[in-house]
Amino acid sequence: MENKVDYTDCPVTETIAMIGGRWKLIILHVLYGHTRRFGEIIVRIPSISRKVLTQQLRELEGDGLISRKEYKECPPRVEYTLTDFGNSLCPLLTSIKAWRNGVGLLSSRQD
Template identity: 40%
Template sequence: MEQFHEIDITNCPVASVQKIIRGKWSMVIIYFLYHETLRFSQLKRKMPQVTEANLTKELRMLEQYGLVHREIYREVPPRVEYSLTEIGRKFVPVLEALEQWAIEYEQERKML
């Protein structure tokens, strides 16, 4: 019988990525911000099924991990815009590959 060795997942790159994009809406947020810089209200309109609290939480998490940049403009009233960082933009091909896989997966499932 084949022996399995325990793997230290704390050093696993895939586990690290999973931690970063674990939020339910993280990939959708990245998708929208890839196309344009958006204010919170604009992003909220694009994602009406997400509560403001959850959107705030996801944006903060993505900002903490360095994928999203939050720019605060000192105006009255204050203006805040969100955009992707350089490393956030580098994640977009991964999203596109996931999208392609999802399309193929759905087609396969329909054939069963």
């Protein structure tokens, strides 16, 4: 008999739902420590489409990880920045980068 565990209320599952996917962590990394306009983000992630970037930004905003500030100017200006909740992911981003750099060092070693 197999033991089945329900992970629907698991914090890891919830976190992956918020930051999972191909682009969300990259977008968060681009916003880490910066306020950026849409055009600045797309320049830093050239392989993402405008449609997907818009969708991902909306989802991140909906989850409270980023904030969107719209300025009533002509032409309109919109800026994105990490919220305090989004900034709480910065240690995770730093750890992922350090982990990758460590793995890169290990994989470049020759026995």
